[in-house]
Amino acid sequence: MKMNTLDKPPYYIDVNTKLSSFWEGLNQGEFRTTKCKSCGSVHYPPRTLCPSCYSDQIEWVNLPLTGTVETYTHVDIPPPGFNGAFYLVAVRMDELDKTILGRYTGEEPKIGDRVTMAFEQMGEQAVYIFKAL
């Protein structure tokens, strides 16, 4: 299934802040997140306050774009701002070891499928989606 590109993000988002590197990364086709300089925890979503040791000293790490489909659904009734139905996948990301959500482009996925991030514009801002590896 081919997804329709959105003209803009469906919600208000702040991208030019302390976490701007995350959004810039997506624009450059990279998946970045924060790592605590104090205790070494890798976070997702990226953060300015480490939830393990409460340090505010963070650095950026690039993560692999790949992961494994944990579960998925075909969203027949899309929320406002999205054009038409789409697959939504929950992907256990390699190295990060957390589950993240994204839309999926292609034929119906299966639980256990290996997938990789692709990038799609929402107006000025790119976001990740997933496709078969």
Added chain:
Amino acid sequence: MSNDVAIVGAGVSRFGKRDDVSYHELFSEAAHEAISGLENVSPDTFEGLWVSAAMPELTVEQAHVGNLGAQILGITPKIVSRVEMACSSGSSSIRNAWAAIKSGMIDTAIVVGVEKMNNNPAMANKGLLYVPDVTFEGIHGITAYSGFALAAKQHMEKYGTTREQLSSVAVKNHSNGAKNPKAQFHSMGEISLEKAMNARMVSEPLNLFDCSPLTDGAAAVVLTRGNKAKEFTDQPIWIKGAGQRVEPSIGVSNMSSITDWKAMRSAVNDAFSMANIKPSDIDVAETHDCFTIAEIIEYEMLGLAKKGEGGKFIEDGESSLSGSTPINTSGGLKAKGHPIGATGVAQIVEITEQLRGQSGDRQVRDAEIGVTHNLSGFATHHVVHVLST
């Protein structure tokens, strides 16, 4: 005894599309029913007020509803707040009132949950879309129904839960709702398994009959210190156990599992330990069936079914009105309706009425111990109460 907390008054409005009442009137309808049967009540009685409301700014353009509640009731409470924890605002409010009485700050509190959604369904839906982490998950198109669809898909794949089992939850809850004159779908009556299975798909595998509706409704509960209960009523119901837990996650990214809810297991354990009960002691329960899959997973988290066997529990009729543990006798969120802020309060009202023997055609015989479970988000936050006669 003086540190125990009793429920002395409980009332619920008719649920549904309530164009006949304003927000203020809906609030008043439930509050009147909760207060009207009580002895020795005056405006001075209520030292605490909690108003449970998830989205009045969006649907009725009203904020500051804790203060609005004080105006409607004509009271000057020592502690007052509006509580917003999305779909579990109601049970969170009950917990706040319980804690304030336990602490010794106050003797008597009133909790009112209210939501009016159908006058502006687009804004009500928007309110629901704001519940997950909008920046990091909402932006990818997640909704409440697709979040629970992810859980359903995984539960079906992992444990063999079937389409029939999901729809059986809807059939049961509509059957109960048909016996509840205040339920949103009371007049729809019972529905067939075929009708539930073949409804329009919303987010595969969940169809329209797997989902709770948009509802206007209110519910109210009066709670007091144990040694004062008899001043108000000769039928107090006791809060024997209470538990609340939240995952360090507002969406799926930091959740331990999508189909095994650690926070619910912990909240259940806290509440059941405090009340000194085990799952088999439960006579009746109201659980958060926002989607059919949720109720199936809740059987497991409550310890009524083994992990993965929630589907079999409904299939075997264990949760039906005539089963071993009737669940959602009110019709649940599915058929009674789901006015977000009122839901958790309405669950307490239903169990209070069951334990008092006031539930009419849906009465569970000799019910002495009842449980409520209310959740929010993608099952990231849970509140559990154990009530007894």
